[in-house]
Amino acid sequence: MAEVTPLIRDELLPPRGPGRRHLISIRDLTKEDVERLLALARTFSASLDREVKKLPALKGRTVVNMFFESSTRTSSSFELAAKRLSADVMSIKASGSAVDKGESLRDTALTIGAYDPDVIVLRHPHIGAPQVIADATTAHVVNAGDGTHQHPTQALLDLYTIDEELGGIAGLHVAIVGDVLHSRVARSDIQALVLMGARVTVVGPPPLIPRGIEAMGCEVSHDIETIRDADVVYVLRMQKERMLEGANYVPSLREYTARWGVTPERLRPGQKVMHPGPMNRGVEIDPVVADAADALIERQVRSGLVVRMAVLYDLLTHGPVEVKVAEIEEVA
Numbered sequence: 284m285a286e287v288t289p290l291i292r293d294e295l296l297p298p299r300g301p302g303r304r305h306l307i308s309i310r311d312l313t314k315e316d317v318e319r320l321l322a323l324a325r326t327f328s329a330s331l332d333r334e335v336k337k338l339p340a341l342k343g344r345t346v347v348n349m350f351f352e353s354s355t356r357t358s359s360s361f362e363l364a365a366k367r368l369s370a371d372v373m374s375i376k377a378s379g380s381a382v383d384k385g386e387s388l389r390d391t392a393l394t395i396g397a398y399d400p401d402v403i404v405l406r407h408p409h410i411g412a413p414q415v416i417a418d419a420t421t422a423h424v425v426n427a428g429d430g431t432h433q434h435p436t437q438a439l440l441d442l443y444t445i446d447e448e449l450g451g452i453a454g455l456h457v458a459i460v461g462d463v464l465h466s467r468v469a470r471s472d473i474q475a476l477v478l479m480g481a482r483v484t485v486v487g488p489p490p491l492i493p494r495g496i497e498a499m500g501c502e503v504s505h506d507i508e509t510i511r512d513a514d515v516v517y518v519l520r521m522q523k524e525r526m527l528e529g530a531n532y533v534p535s536l537r538e539y540t541a542r543w544g545v546t547p548e549r550l551r552p553g554q555k556v557m558h559p560g561p562m563n564r565g566v567e568i569d570p571v572v573a574d575a576a577d578a579l580i581e582r583q584v585r586s587g588l589v590v591r592m593a594v595l596y597d598l599l600t601h602g603p604v605e606v607k608v609a610e611i612e613e614v615a
């Protein structure tokens with residue numbers, strides 16, 4: 284069988300032979316992998332402006348979305364991405380599934396695996412859950428968020444958005460502000476931005492910044508004024524559902540907003556503002572900032588679609604393939 288360029292070089296993954304690749308962590312991507320995926324996403328973006336948006340690229344393939352945590356953006360964009368590529372798509376949510384009846388993740392995986400899906404996209408509250416799916420099935424696994432660990436496609440769509448908007452990533456300064464401690468987006472974004480040559484500063488109150496995070500290649504600031512230096516201010520949600528009960532990360536949300544909220548006064552004209560959503564308007568981000576022309580929040584959602592199309596396509600077509608949308612016959 285032909286050599287396959289692995290998308291993922293995660294030594295934790297059992298050797299499965301060529302052809303079965305996963306996207307579990309940004310850590311496992313090289314700069315070339317990221318560049319290839321962003322280029323593919325750019326190619327797919329041409330299909331968004333067409334009257335008929337569907338491409339036959341993954342016709343006959345099956346993509347299963349398993350979402351065991353709340354999601355609007357990520358689940359809808361994976362579903363639409365797979366549909367736009369003509370794959371058969373099945374979406375399973377924890378509530379209303381056998382998970383409600385106490386079924387283990389492995390047993391759910393074995394059940395779904397019996398249909399021989401080509402790709403399983405998983406969102407799960409537990410770190411490492413994508414590996415359970417990878418071990419129990421023969422599908423390619425895409426991590427759509429596992430606990431506080433990783434959310435690699437969010438990082439890729441953020442890179443894509445920055446690249447499109449600012450004409451490159453290397454040399455930019457990105458400030459990531461807020462609840463870094465509970466954020467899988469922050470972890471994936473720091474790794475992805477550093478990999479692509481950006482400078483990253485995480486900004487927030489000490490209890491919300493993980494100790495030792497500098498080891499990921501970023502700087503740390505506990506002064507909100509630092510965000511004024513950045514080209515891009517990336518605002519994180521206060522992730523209350525992930526905070527330990529009884530722990531006082533901040534005295535109160537009102538206090539948090541007063542000291543760390545991203546307001547027009549704390550920004551410089553021309554700075555781009557991003558947020559992975561869902562936003563808590565009036566908490567971590569002022570509504571005026573969220574709705575301003577320099578906010579890229581809706582752009583991020585649009586990027587999510589083409590980036591996820593690229594990831595699905597890349598996993599299933601084994602790496603670097605040049606695709607020209609114009610050359611792919613449209614499917615009515």
Ligand code: NCD
Pocket residue numbers: 356357428434437467468519520522559560561
């Ligand atoms: C993020 C997530 O779920 O990790 N949201 C998303 O995927 N759009 C960020 C968050 O929940 O705050």
